[in-house]
Amino acid sequence: MKIAMVTSEANPFVKSGGLADVTFSLSKELVILGQEVILFMPLYKQISLKYEKDLQFIAKFQIHMSWRSQQVQIFRAYVDGIVYYFLQNDYYFFRDNIYGYDDDTERFAFFTLSVKEAFKVLNFKADIVHLHDWQPGLLPTLIKEQEKNNPFFKNFKFILTIHNPAFKGLFDKYFLGNLYSLPDYLFDNGEVRYENNVSSLKAAIMSSNKITTVSYTHRDELLDPYSEHGLSSVLELRRDDFVGILNGLDYEEFNPSENLYLPHLYDRLTVTSGKSLNKKALLEKFHLPLSDKPVFGLVSRLTWQKGISLILSRARSLIRQGGVLIILGSGEYELEQQIEHLRRDFPQDVGIYIGYNNELAHLIYAGSDFFLMPSLFEPCGIGQMIAQRYGTLPIVRYTGGLKDTVIGYENENTIDANGIGFIHFNEGAMQYGLDLALKIYENKKLLLKLRRNAMKLDRTWFLSAESYLHLYRETIKE
Ligand code: GLC
Numbered sequence: 001m002k003i004a005m006v007t008s009e010a011n012p013f014v015k016s017g018g019l020a021d022v023t024f025s026l027s028k029e030l031v032i033l034g035q036e037v038i039l040f041m042p043l044y045k046q047i048s049l050k051y052e053k054d055l056q057f058i059a060k061f062q063i064h065m066s067w068r069s070q071q072v073q074i075f076r077a078y079v080d081g082i083v084y085y086f087l088q089n090d091y092y093f094f095r096d097n098i099y100g101y102d103d104d105t106e107r108f109a110f111f112t113l114s115v116k117e118a119f120k121v122l123n124f125k126a127d128i129v130h131l132h133d134w135q136p137g138l139l140p141t142l143i144k145e146q147e148k149n150n151p152f153f154k155n156f157k158f159i160l161t162i163h164n165p166a167f168k169g170l171f172d173k174y175f176l177g178n179l180y181s182l183p184d185y186l187f188d189n190g191e192v193r194y195e196n197n198v199s200s201l202k203a204a205i206m207s208s209n210k211i212t213t214v215s216y217t218h219r220d221e222l223l224d225p226y227s228e229h230g231l232s233s234v235l236e237l238r239r240d241d242f243v244g245i246l247n248g249l250d251y252e253e254f255n256p257s258e259n260l261y262l263p264h265l266y267d268r269l270t271v272t273s274g275k276s277l278n279k280k281a282l283l284e285k286f287h288l289p290l291s292d293k294p295v296f297g298l299v300s301r302l303t304w305q306k307g308i309s310l311i312l313s314r315a316r317s318l319i320r321q322g323g324v325l326i327i328l329g330s331g332e333y334e335l336e337q338q339i340e341h342l343r344r345d346f347p348q349d350v351g352i353y354i355g356y357n358n359e360l361a362h363l364i365y366a367g368s369d370f371f372l373m374p375s376l377f378e379p380c381g382i383g384q385m386i387a388q389r390y391g392t393l394p395i396v397r398y399t400g401g402l403k404d405t406v407i408g409y410e411n412e413n414t415i416d417a418n419g420i421g422f423i424h425f426n427e428g429a430m431q432y433g434l435d436l437a438l439k440i441y442e443n444k445k446l447l448l449k450l451r452r453n454a455m456k457l458d459r460t461w462f463l464s465a466e467s468y469l470h471l472y473r474e475t476i477k478e
Helices: 018-032 045-054 104-121 139-146 174-178 200-207 216-223 232-237 271-285 308-320 333-345 358-367 383-389 400-405 427-442 444-456 461-477
Strands: 002-006 036-042 056-065 068-079 082-088 128-132 157-162 197-199 210-213 242-244 295-299 324-329 350-354 370-373 393-397 420-422
Touching: 002 018, 002 104, 018 036, 018 082, 018 128, 018 461, 036 104, 056 104, 068 104, 082 104, 104 139, 104 174, 128 139, 128 461, 139 200, 157 200, 157 461, 197 200, 200 232, 210 216, 210 461, 216 232, 216 242, 216 400, 271 295, 271 358, 271 444, 295 308, 295 358, 308 324, 308 333, 308 427, 324 358, 333 350, 358 383, 370 383, 383 393, 383 400, 383 444, 393 400, 393 427, 393 444, 420 427, 427 444
Parallel strands: 002 036, 002 128, 036 082, 128 157, 157 210, 210 242, 295 324, 295 370, 324 350, 370 393, 393 420
Antiparallel strands: 056 068, 068 082
16 A cells, blocks of 8 residues: 655654654554555755765755745655655745744645645655644645645545644635645635634545554543534534544564663563662662652653643652652743742752753653543653653543553552542542552552553554454555
8 A cells, every 4th residue: 555644843853742752663664564655744954954965866846836936846765664855945944943934834735736746746645644633634725726626636535633722724715725835715615724724734624535643541521512622513414434543652662671771671570679779770860869768750842731830730740749840841931930830949849941852851741650641631652651651651631642651550459550630620639649659659568559550551553454454455445
């Protein structure tokens, strides 16, 4: 089967969040399952600077966005059997960041239009085009409208995966014509309209053959009219074509017994000593006094979605109860400031690293006793799965993928537990989770049991990739 992934980010080239892990790992696994997979993404500045030597020039063509004419170059690279095609235009993509510009709408319109042309230039007749999130959302509409009579696209089928429903790719109706050269009636008939704007995500929901999101629970949440994601009425129209498929985890990248970043390797049998050696290394790294206090780790984008404010609301009392907090991430200025204040107040019990550092992230996952992830919403989440793989008990709010991957300890009867969970997004519930953690930490036998339960889980990509493949096959048959 010929599969084309279309995404704004993918490992190993560029990553801002879990999306990059999924597009890469899923593609890799599909290749292992015998499929032909190509992946389209923009050639960002970071990629051209770092991988210049690995990129092979393939073709050059012009794109017309109504009155604008822009050049595109295609470059190719191979990783693990995946063929990456990078679409280059320095005006749009040679910038310091990958998102966050006033003209993001135009940048990704350019990307989407380029992908449509690239299929022809490369003569790649896809069986499945798998779109991720809002950025390439108008691709099926473009092909249906502008390539109606072109036999080349006749058998193209589209799958959309929603990784983050908070980003709907909204823009003014004016740009439908101005950027995409699409007619106004698509707005008037509701195909692409979201309230008073166009939404690229809604367009993709309406025009793709199938829609997925990254956990079963999140599918239900998106369909729930009482949820705050604002997509239930449109997804309701597509209910029968909408499924949840849980993400996997790359078990080679995140492996406590074979790992370039960890000072001490361990497995299920040696977890107690292995973790305590890594904990020592972690505390030293952050210049914190060595002690046997429980360490609570956090590796996350520091945004409202991740429940950072909830953690901060209980952090002072947690520290007074004997906890140590280690935080790595970056994001909203206000949250970064609050974390900085916390460290100033408790320099002996708080370690922070503002930014991203892969090696340090591995050490936090391995050296912490508990991992904090009380998200407001979490379509799937990867941190909790990494934590479990490293024998670190995640403390989660039961939402989206967190609910599907964590069995919370409650009492002696929850023998399968592999973490701690609570339902409500409020301080009392957070405190309940932290109290439970402190209690578990005192009972070393129980702690060991739960750690081993977590490490025993199998969340390799194989199962998820099989589910996608099954969905692709069904879609092609229709
Ligand atoms: C988004 C979601 C996260 C999910 C990831 C990959 O970042 O917020 O929950 O794990 O996409 O699907």
